[in-house]
Amino acid sequence: MLEGVLRALRARLGEVGPSGPVFADGCLTFGRARALALDPERMTAQEQSHLETCRRCLTLLTSFLRDLPHLPYWVLLRKRLNLLSPQEQRWVEYHLVSGGCRKCRNRDERVAGSPNFPLLLPAPRQLPHPAEARAAVPEPEVLVRGKGENLEAELVLDRDQLSLEIRTRAEALHYTLVTYAFQDATGEALLDGYAVLGPDVDGWFSAEIPLNPRQFREEVFKMCRHLALAAVLPGGLSDEEWRAVEAAAPTQAGELQTRSAWQVWASRTLLSGASLSEAAIRALSHLADIRA
């Protein structure tokens, strides 16, 4: 009996359809909606007027504006260094060159003006098994270390605590936002994040980023080809990346010094007069207001 009723209901439900085809004449196509999301200035007066009355087209355009991924900061940096993988090259061609994304074009121009080259470190050594790490002599073990023109970094395993330390003596990088990425062969970030270089001992400015050894062992190590680090030009970040920056800021009460460094960086960036997106200003205003 139950199977029969479900079968009948299923047939009945198959007859319940939408009010018409995906798009009527005069509606935006998927391709046109993407083109408008990449560069809203392409919109014609006719399209503007259609959008005011067509719920479906408005939903389509707002969905593209919300969901379309933009080129990550690392892709723009690698583009500048001619280090793009074939996959990244194809994305840049589709999104920036033929797609003509206005936001990414502006970000690309800002990144091109960067005085800081990224620091590329080789892939770190494999982490020992957790039991082995706990049993080992309590000497911190450096899994990878590297030094560039202005930045130094090392990935350290201290018993079962894994951390990435980034430091500088260059005054130009005091209170600077830096980004790190453990990347695979295609340049895709397996694990990435942000930190602010704050005052440390002996004239160093540094940031220590705790990492999850288990996650590193399972998700990063096998595919990792190198660790990339770079100082960030705030104008080069996408809206999505600004949300990630905001999420990377310390929130714990015991991290006063780190929180203070983030606050100084955010305040200085806001006051620098740099051209910033709305998402950037929102994130920076929030971070500058962190109570130390």
Add this chain to the structure above:
Amino acid sequence: MVEERDCEPSRVSDEALMAAFYEGSETAFQALSEQWWPRLFGYFRRRGVGAEDAEDLALQTLVKLYVTRERRKFDVNLPLAPFLFTVAYRLYQGWLRDQERNPAGVPLVEALDLASAPEDRHTGLSADVLHCIERLPEAEQLYVQLCARHGLGDLSHNEIAVVMEKWPAQITQISKRTQALLRQCLEKKGYR
């Protein structure tokens, strides 16, 4: 850029259409969207979403498929149904949060106007079955919405396993539990 290909929606598989779309054919995506538009709409309606919102959510699902082309995130050799229904399920959950509604209270009967359909000779029984479905726990309710053999949907157990992020054997267990719960519910309503 690859030239546009002519696509016959009824003859070309989803996989072939996705491959053509990734190679630059907008026509291929248009054909895909026409095929999937009513199926996605039906999925959201079965979950108790009103007609206008169901159209919005079906469109948003298709946009999420379209934007995978940026990074070529979707493996065009894989079946499309699990991907689309996973996206659809997440959008539905977001819609529920927006509505501040209880997932257990999906008004299937009202949404589908089945209770008042005069031509359905099973109307009373259909409405009772739908009420019983509404009372199922979330996982069992989702199973009924998706399953082509024991529910109201059009997916196989393997495809449901992908959407629900479970093993096929777990789906078989959910299936048995669902049928037992529905039978118990109908027995309480006086059916034998």
